[in-house]
Amino acid sequence: PLTNLSLIGALMKSEHINHTFLDSVLSGEQVDSYYHLGITSDDPLIEKMRELKAVIMGGSGTRINEFARSWSSEHEDAEIHRFPKEDRFVIRYTAGVLFVSHGMGMPSASIAVQEVMRLVYFIHRGSLDRISEVFWARVGTSGGVGVPSGTIVVTTEALMPDLKPYRVFDGGKGTTWFESSFPVETAEAIVKANGEEEIPITVGKTVATNEFFLEQFRLDGAIVLANLDRKMEWLTWLSENNVRNIEMEGAMFAGYLNYWGFRSFAMVCTTMLNRLEGDQVTATASQLQAFNERSGTVIFNYLRTII
Numbered sequence: 117p118l119t120n121l122s123l124i125g126a127l128m129k130s131e132h133i134n135h136t137f138l139d140s141v142l143s144g145e146q147v148d149s150y151y152h153l154g155i156t157s158d159d160p161l162i163e164k165m166r167e168l169k170a171v172i173m174g175g176s177g178t179r180i181n182e183f184a185r186s187w188s189s190e191h192e193d194a195e196i197h198r199f200p201k202e203d204r205f206v207i208r209y210t211a212g213v214l215f216v217s218h219g220m221g222m223p224s225a226s227i228a229v230q231e232v233m234r235l236v237y238f239i240h241r242g243s244l245d246r247i248s249e250v251f252w253a254r255v256g257t258s259g260g261v262g263v264p265s266g267t268i269v270v271t272t273e274a275l276m277p278d279l280k281p282y283r284v285f286d287g288g289k290g291t292t293w294f295e296s297s298f299p300v301e302t303a304e305a306i307v308k309a310n311g312e313e314e315i316p317i318t319v320g321k322t323v324a325t326n327e328f329f330l331e332q333f334r335l336d337g338a339i340v341l342a343n344l345d346r347k348m349e350w351l352t353w354l355s356e357n358n359v360r361n362i363e364m365e366g367a368m369f370a371g372y373l374n375y376w377g378f379r380s381f382a383m384v385c386t387t388m389l390n391r392l393e394g395d396q397v398t399a400t401a402s403q404l405q406a407f408n409e410r411s412g413t414v415i416f417n418y419l420r421t422i423i
């Protein structure tokens with residue numbers, strides 16, 4: 117009979133995992149080069165990461181460094197393992213958590229997500245039970261839709277600017293669509309873990325765009341396609357459809373993690389401005405820092421409940 121653990125593992129969509137390639141790496145037939153991460157599957161770092169329980173991603177490398185330092189200091193100054201290459205992504209492993217920067221936008225972040233998924237598969241030796249237990253989060257910044265700046269949005273579903281899920285052009289089939297939802301229980305647990313904090317926090321849908329200016333209907337870019345009426349029409353449509361914020365990675369992030377069948381992942385973003393009121397980020401540097409710190413606080417409060 118299946119144990120509880122193997123039932124959980126069985127929820128991973130094994131048929132969506134690239135076993136042909138990944139299992140040949142596991143069996144030692146070939147070495148995987150996680151090229152953008154700067155390590156290979158025969159790197160001694162792999163052995164240090166066997167207790168991996170969570171992957172925390174964010175746009176900026178500086179932030180990732182701060183996260184790793186603070187998680188390490190909470191865990192008796194656990195050693196921080198630095199990945200050697202830093203010209204694309206900054207990566208640190210400490211006390212069961214891999215902290216990874218992903219740059220800006222889905223083209224950049226999708227590279228980080230795919231290579232880290234491969235790495236997680238290898239670290240946990242292809243065990244779907246263990247892989248499925250890894251918690252993933254993106255901690256980011258965003259533009260709010262009808263919520264004041266500094267609000268934390270925990271995403272329930274991440275869609276593209278046409279409110280349809282993430283999709284990619286795929287030579288074989290035309291277009292492949294990806295499931296856009298985030299696990300409800302995880303979003304609820306994150307809000308619960310922050311019940312004591314005086315941080316404005318809401319759950320809602322997120323729109324992920326491929327462009328900061330044009331696809332977010334900004335009127336302050338070097339190039340402008342929308343006008344004020346069209347912009348307000350789009351933002352109002354988002355708001356009526358329970359979208360609470362706009363950023364540039366969430367639809368791909370949810371799409372790829374759902375594709376493998378991960379069951380526990382989240383996106384926690386702070387809002388830097390309310391897009392119903394303007395396009396430019398005008399908050400002061402210290403306000404922005406305070407807003408940013410909130411999303412870190414929120415994810416750390418949750419991490420402490422699971423690790």
Ligand code: URA
Pocket residue numbers: 257258259260328332362363364388
């Ligand atoms: N990030 C975005 O993608 N959009 C904003 O408006 C702010 C941060």
